Amino acid sequence: GAVQPPVAEQFKVTVSKLQWWTSDADLEELFSTCGRIRKIIFQEEKNTGKSKGVALIQFAEAESAVKALEKNSTSLHGEDISVTLERPPAALRSAMPDPMAALGMRPVGGLPGLPHGLY
Numbered sequence: 001g002a003v004q005p006p007v008a009e010q011f012k013v014t015v016s017k018l019q020w021w022t023s024d025a026d027l028e029e030l031f032s033t034c035g036r037i038r039k040i041i042f043q044e045e046k047n048t049g050k051s052k053g054v055a056l057i058q059f060a061e062a063e064s065a066v067k068a069l070e071k072n073s074t075s076l077h078g079e080d081i082s083v084t085l086e087r088p089p090a091a092l093r094s095a096m097p098d099p100m101a102a103l104g105m106r107p108v109g110g111l112p113g114l115p116h117g118l119y
Contacts, residue, residue: 011038011058011059011060011061011062011064011065012056012057012058012059012065012085012086013056013057013059013065013068013069013083013084013085013086014054014055014056014083014084014085014086015027015054015055015056015057015071015081015082015083016053016054016055016081016082016084017053017079017080017081017082018051018053018054018055018076018077018079018081019053019076019077019078019079020050020051020052020053021051021077022042022051022053022055022076022077024040024042026076026077027040027055027057028040030071030074030076031057031068031071034059034064034065034067034068034070034071035059035060035061035063035064035065035067035068036059036060036061036064037057037058037059037060037064038058038059038060039056039057039058040055040056040057040058041055041056041058042054042055043055043056056086065085065086066085068083069083069084069085071083072084
């Protein structure tokens with residue numbers, strides 16, 4: 001079959017452990033060296049509108065998102081931030097085999113990845 005173009009989701013990273021006052025400009029400055037940023041979305045508390053300290057950054061190219069991972073543990077406003085690739089959409093995930101299910105495992109309590117009963 002024809003090769004499908006990469007899904008836009010693959011161009012996104014989640015940045016967490018941000019101070020609540022971190023701005024778009026702060027993230028643009030930090031991640032602009034990775035590539036062209038399309039969009040920055042902050043997760044906010046429903047009631048207060050205050051930032052939860054998590055942002056989603058969408059890049060124009062997949063390579064930029066991968067390069068952004070190098071910023072993991074970078075200090076911003078005195079906090080070491082966490083940078084992870086955004087998970088692919090549910091439709092794409094369901095098409096992928098689940099390695100845990102293949103091994104007969106399921107998450108238990110607060111210890112995902114251990115077979116049932118080993119906690």
